[in-house]
Amino acid sequence: MSTDQGPADLLPPWRALLRGARQREGRAPGSGWLQLASVAHDGTPRVRTLVFRGWSPSGELELLTDARSEKPAELMHQPQVELCWLFRKAREQFRLRGAARLITPEQDPAALADHWRRLSPSGRSVWAWPDPGQLFSEAGPWPREVVDGEPVSPHLVLLRIHLSQVEQLDLKPHPHCRRCWQRQDHWRERRLNP
Template sequence: MTTLPPWRPLLRGAREREGRSPAARWLQLATVAPDGTPRVRTLVFRGWADGGVLDLLTDGRSAKATELRQQPAVELCWLLPKARCQFRLRGQQLALPAGLEQQERQRHWQNLTPSGRALWGWPEPGAPMAAAVDFPTELNDEFQLPEQFQLLRITLEQVELLELRDHPHQRRRWRRAGGWSEERLNP
């Protein structure tokens, strides 16, 4: 069993303060487009693969999937308003061995509800909308794992926490290269 980095219990506690709010699972992913400009979108946190490695899911036909193939470095921002804090997670997408990737994709697919799977039955993201297009509301267990169902496994190299409760705000940073030791920063 991997020892948890010291920021993980802080993140768990902040997420728990959000209660049943869906926002506790939403984080923003920043990537770099082929023209060098930034792109940001919201994804759903799907779990931890290891102490400092998290899983997200996306449609492999999306622009973000193309961007990550060209530049795997990312930054994630996880704003937890009830806890009044923001986690900034920096890392990069991992390339997994084919067998492990298929196994993990299948595991995540099985963990989704039929309505959660529906997104991967929709037409290509960002493409022009056709007049007669089908947007299923559910994909049941008999539906095969779609090729476009992509796992984004992100290994984190640095985590910052900005706590907005007190005056002055508190800011801390942990780096994998430093053994996840805590460093206090000016807010």
């Protein structure tokens, strides 16, 4: 798993721009948060905020989710998604479109174990809380931490997004710079009106 590394000649050209925006953002709160737009079973839209976890060896964008939430079932029904990643300090936005694939601990134990190890103890705790979306009960359990060495939660699911299109909107120049890349065009850059 990689956060941004890889041979430059193998990476799509937009990856360097995305990496640059991330670097300009620095450690700003929320700089790793993306909004995931998907479709529910009833055809209505859903938008959720998730945390960027890196790139798979094959270049898929990686996110984590809870198997007990509605998201995995919805993505199995309709895997097409769009992500919006706003970099406020860098004044850039990336919209990433593709298909989501769900990876469970049974399917790729090494990848899930790697992500589990890299989570902080407090970050792991949410997978030990009661089922997401159910009525709240103070009784919990609501652990604050899941310590290092604990086994991977069976509720941890890795989302890998196989990207088909990326758009960048750079708000710094006048006029703003909007670019688009599509996998089917071998990631050839097209300039669009902002």
